[in-house]
Amino acid sequence: MSTTSSLFGMLQLVIRRDMTLAMRRRADVLTTLIFFVMVVSLFPLGVGPEMDMLRKIAPGVLWVAALLASMLSLGRLFSADHQDGTLEQLMLTPQPLAVIVLGKIIAHWMLSGLPLVLIAPVLGIQFDMSVETLGILILGLLLGTPVLSMIGAIGAALTLGLRGGGVLLSLLVLPLCIPILIFGTGAVDAVATGLNPASHLSLLGALLVLALVFAPWVTAQALRISME
Amino acid sequence: MALHHGAAFDTGIVYNARPFKYRILQMLEVSNLACSRGDHRLFSGLSFTLRPGEIMQVQGENGSGKTTLLRTLCGFVSADEGGIAWNGAPVASLGEGFHAEMLYLGHLNAIKDDLSGLENLKISAALSGQVLTDATVKTVLRRLGLKGRELLPCKVLSQGQRRRVALARLLVSEARLWVLDEPLAALDVRAVGLIQDLIAEHLSRGGMAIFTTHQPLQVDGMEVRTLALS
Numbered sequence: 001m002s003t004t005s006s007l008f009g010m011l012q013l014v015i016r017r018d019m020t021l022a023m024r025r026r027a028d029v030l031t032t033l034i035f036f037v038m039v040v041s042l043f044p045l046g047v048g049p050e051m052d053m054l055r056k057i058a059p060g061v062l063w064v065a066a067l068l069a070s071m072l073s074l075g076r077l078f079s080a081d082h083q084d085g086t087l088e089q090l091m092l093t094p095q096p097l098a099v100i101v102l103g104k105i106i107a108h109w110m111l112s113g114l115p116l117v118l119i120a121p122v123l124g125i126q127f128d129m130s131v132e133t134l135g136i137l138i139l140g141l142l143l144g145t146p147v148l149s150m151i152g153a154i155g156a157a158l159t160l161g162l163r164g165g166g167v168l169l170s171l172l173v174l175p176l177c178i179p180i181l182i183f184g185t186g187a188v189d190a191v192a193t194g195l196n197p198a199s200h201l202s203l204l205g206a207l208l209v210l211a212l213v214f215a216p217w218v219t220a221q222a223l224r225i226s227m228e
Numbered sequence: 229m230a231l232h233h234g235a236a237f238d239t240g241i242v243y244n245a246r247p248f249k250y251r252i253l254q255m256l257e258v259s260n261l262a263c264s265r266g267d268h269r270l271f272s273g274l275s276f277t278l279r280p281g282e283i284m285q286v287q288g289e290n291g292s293g294k295t296t297l298l299r300t301l302c303g304f305v306s307a308d309e310g311g312i313a314w315n316g317a318p319v320a321s322l323g324e325g326f327h328a329e330m331l332y333l334g335h336l337n338a339i340k341d342d343l344s345g346l347e348n349l350k351i352s353a354a355l356s357g358q359v360l361t362d363a364t365v366k367t368v369l370r371r372l373g374l375k376g377r378e379l380l381p382c383k384v385l386s387q388g389q390r391r392r393v394a395l396a397r398l399l400v401s402e403a404r405l406w407v408l409d410e411p412l413a414a415l416d417v418r419a420v421g422l423i424q425d426l427i428a429e430h431l432s433r434g435g436m437a438i439f440t441t442h443q444p445l446q447v448d449g450m451e452v453r454t455l456a457l458s
Binding site for chain 2: 010013017020021024025083084085086088089090091092093094095096227228
């Protein structure tokens, strides 16, 4: 039995494929990360060195910046494959399209979400965040950024091939990301005020599970509609 | 069957030589198919059957719906009326199972510019469930006249060479039905000869092919049926 005849084998193949492609175009990956670093770093400069103020705005700034940064790379999720025709071939594989889509989403998160999670603690120091708040911030981002990729994938599939799709994509996806923003920043705020962040994190976890179940399937349907 | 076609394709190895797993009668049936783009009706009442060893050319002017017909067969476009059946079962109900039986080659080459010919072919074969070794892929690309260019990123290749990388999928495909949209575009005489041989080889093993082209395509010893769209 060949490795790609199973669902898991196909998932691995798609992730590996997208990672290889991204490594050939490192600039695209770096753009997202540098955008995130820049936006977050502008706030302490703009707001001024008042520690209380900075500590207060830190979770919101980091989360909003992560949200915007993840929008940047969403447009490329399917459009590159659409332009050179490889998306058609991906849709004709003997495995369900949702599996292919899930693979692409996971690769997208590893390239655009995970780097943000890893660099967030360093940026948090600029805002004088404590170790506990930083820990919860990272945990929240770890749970929340995959959901951003998944919701984004639905939008990216729906706006595929449209003119001005990039702006439309942001308008479509950003409102849907509001719950993640609320729970993500809520968890950090809870720790900062001495409360238990577990409820916020549980809700983020629940959103992640929900997205994991439905997003690949919905994205697959959206892709089929866009390909007509 | 002439497999050697000039010095560029001198390996002469037949990769598709193994017979298909199932020898039971398989066929593609299209009945009363109608498609439109927007408000414009492209064709209607289209019916035909394709049996093992048969090849059909879809003819028609630009914009007559040739590509739409092929894309409908692949399931990208949904038909307004009528149905497509594979071995008697509606294609829609077969889902991914039908994908394993067919190979589609579109206008676009479906190759990644950043990847080499070798990587492109390995990935596209893996996506259809085949694991190829580097040695096999290299021999295939050499047969298509891409010797020494297997490891170059496809963006530095010429249009015709990129088309050859895309067509390399035909050499390794185990699909029974080939759906080819303008397979000969951008190819030189020698490559056209090779593609004709590949199609003849495919048909002689009980394969089926439906294609569009604006160039004449002769398949040795086979009658090419035509389907005219107006």
